[in-house]
Amino acid sequence: MVAGGLLPARLTFVIMAAVGVATASDAARADCGPGTFAIAIDVGHSPDEPGAISARGRAEFDFNQDLAWVLRAALHERGFVAAELLSVFREIRSLDDRTAAAAAMNAQVFLSVHHDSVQERYLEFWQPPGADTPLSYSWHAEGYSLFVSEENPFPEASLFLARLVGEELQAGGFRYSPHHAEPIPGEGRELLDAEVGVYRFDRLFVLRRNHAPAMLIEAGVIKHPDEELRLQDPAFQAAFAAAVAEGVVRYCEAFR
Ligand SMILES: [Zn+2]
Numbered sequence: 183m184v185a186g187g188l189l190p191a192r193l194t195f196v197i198m199a200a201v202g203v204a205t206a207s208d209a210a211r212a213d214c215g216p217g218t219f220a221i222a223i224d225v226g227h228s229p230d231e232p233g234a235i236s237a238r239g240r241a242e243f244d245f246n247q248d249l250a251w252v253l254r255a256a257l258h259e260r261g262f263v264a265a266e267l268l269s270v271f272r273e274i275r276s277l278d279d280r281t282a283a284a285a286a287m288n289a290q291v292f293l294s295v296h297h298d299s300v301q302e303r304y305l306e307f308w309q310p311p312g313a314d315t316p317l318s319y320s321w322h323a324e325g326y327s328l329f330v331s332e333e334n335p336f337p338e339a340s341l342f343l344a345r346l347v348g349e350e351l352q353a354g355g356f357r358y359s360p361h362h363a364e365p366i367p368g369e370g371r372e373l374l375d376a377e378v379g380v381y382r383f384d385r386l387f388v389l390r391r392n393h394a395p396a397m398l399i400e401a402g403v404i405k406h407p408d409e410e411l412r413l414q415d416p417a418f419q420a421a422f423a424a425a426v427a428e429g430v431v432r433y434c435e436a437f438r
Pocket residue numbers: 226227233234242296297
């Protein structure tokens with residue numbers, strides 16, 4: 183437990199090396215024993231509002247839920263048995279439910295799991311086998327994206343976490359998509375880390391209205407016909423989740 187605003191020298195070094203500055207409040211969030219480190223896994227969207235629709239008509243919510251369970255397993259395998267989906271604590275119907283559930287479990291880290299789309303201008307239409315109607319798809323973008331909010335109460339810790347996750351994804355052979363930085367309406371996001379793909383998205387509700395360091399993960403672009411298939415491959419999911427979990431482990435270890 184790091185309390186009272188005192189930063190251990192090693193932690194100060196680690197955080198300052200990573201983000202250039204640390205605050206006592208960031209450190210106060212961390213109490214890292216793997217068995218008790220509460221990691222909130224937020225499944226983006228809901229059955230009623232399923233988010234983006236893939237190139238072959240599958241709802242983003244279903245992709246999110248699948249990967250969230252694989253991520254939970256990856257964290258549990260590493261001893262982080264207090265990693266849990268928010269829906270275990272309460273029914274998730276609103277954005278407020280998400281942050282309330284995370285607070286209820288005393289989350290020390292918040293990971294929101296999503297799958298990505300592209301702006302409308304890049305959509306084309308096809309009718310893949312089995313589809314009743316034309317569906318939209320795009321070859322414009324593929325790869326993961328990571329987001330943090332500087333309005334989160336722990337912006338430095340959030341960025342530190344996202345960078346570690348990004349480093350592990352890069353080490354695992356995953357590449358991020360630069361399409362959110364494109365200077366067009368709906369994008370134009372600042373890349374806080376252009377090496378590993380961390381974007382700034384201050385207004386994201388689940389990140390800014392959170393009591394824990396938080397990041398949002400777009401695992402890949404489901405409008406991309408090839409990436410959509412990859413994202414449903416259990417081996418891809420396991421490797422992706424393992425990389426995210428390793429990033430969280432490194433984050434936790436930095437506070438030990
Ligand atoms: Zn989403």
